[in-house]
Amino acid sequence: MRFQHLFLCVVIPVLGACSATLPNNASVPIDKRSTLVTVPMTPVSIGCVGHEGVSYIHAFYVKEPFSEYMAGGISCGGTSASGYILPTQWQPGMKVKVRWNRPIKGEDNWIEKTTTIRRYERAGTLTVHFFANDEVRVVSSARYAPESPMHPLPKSVTIAPPEEE
Template identity: 30%
Template sequence: MRVAIPNFLRWYPVTSFLLMGVFFSIIVVIYDYYKVDNYIPVTVTGVHHMGGDYRIAAFYVDKYSGGTVGESGGGGSMVCCLMLPRKWYPGLKANVRWEVRHIVRSSNPALPETEEVAGLYHAQVPVEAYDEPENFWVHFFPQGGVRIVVSAFGPYGKQHPIQFGDTHATHQATTGFAVKALFSPDEIARLIDEDARNKEKFGDWR
C-alpha cells in the first residue's frame, strides 16, 4: 500500500488525540499517582538506525505518544513526560509500540515522495541500567529491533550509550512482534472511557 506523504495530517489522529487527553489529565494529578521521592519526570525521544529511506511514523511508550522520528534518524521531538524511577532496578521494562514507514522516492523529481507501511510492532523492552534518571531514549533498529537507554547525552554525543554506526548495537535489541494495528478496538474503547472519566473529574484541558 502506498500513500502520498501528507504535510498536515498524522496517522492515528483519533488515537493520538485521545492519548494526549488522557496523558495531560494524568499530569494534573501526577503526584497523586507517584511518590516524588521515588520517581522523576523525564523527556522521551525516539532515534532510529534504519537509514534515510525510513522513518518512525508514530511510537508509544506505555500507551503514551512519544512522537515521531524523521528520516535522518537522529532523534525526534522531545516529549514530556514519563515518570522514571530514580533508581534503576532489574526487571524494569516499558511497553513500546511503533510504526515503521518506508519512504519511496521517484526517479522523476516532479513526482512527490510516497510512503508505505514497513511494519507495526509491539515489544516489552528492558530499560538498560542507569546511574541517574535522565532523558529516556528509545532506539529503533531494522527487523523490528528496539532498545531503551537513559542518558543526559544526545544520540550524537560520544557519551551516549548507543553510538551511530556501531554494528554491535543491534545485538542487544529486543525484537518486537508484528501486529496488524498499534491499538486494538478494545484498547481504544478503554482509552475513550478513561478520557471521558478524566474530563469529568479534572475538566477538559483542551
C-alpha cells in the same frame, strides 16, 4: 485590630503550606508479589533514534514501567518533552512495551515489542533506539545525547546489543 492579627496568624501558615511542594514519589509494585514500595520518580523527555538500516518511523510510544500510560512522539530525530515518568534510579526488571508505526506503501504497519530499560545511574532523557530487523532498545541518559560517543548506546552502533536483564 485583634481580628486582623488573628486573621494574619491563621492565613500566613495556611498559604505557606499551600506553596510547599510534595516529593515526586509513587507507590508502585516493583516485584511479582505486588508489594507496594515508594520509589522516587522523575519526569523525563522522550525521543528516538533510527539506526542504520531502519526505514522511516512515523510514530512511537513507550509504556511507563510502573503504569499503563504510554508516551511518545512523531518520527525520530528530535526530543519530545512528553512528561514520561521514570524511577530516579534504575530498578531491576524494568520492562517496557514499545509500539511504533513504520508505514509500508502508505499503510499503517504497527509493531510492538517488550524490552528492558538498560541500567542507568541517574534518570534522564529516555531514548528509544530502533535497529534493523525490528530490534528495539531503550536507554536513559542524564548527560549525553545519542549523537555523543559517551551516550550509553551511541547512534554509530549499527547492530542491536543484547538485552540486559
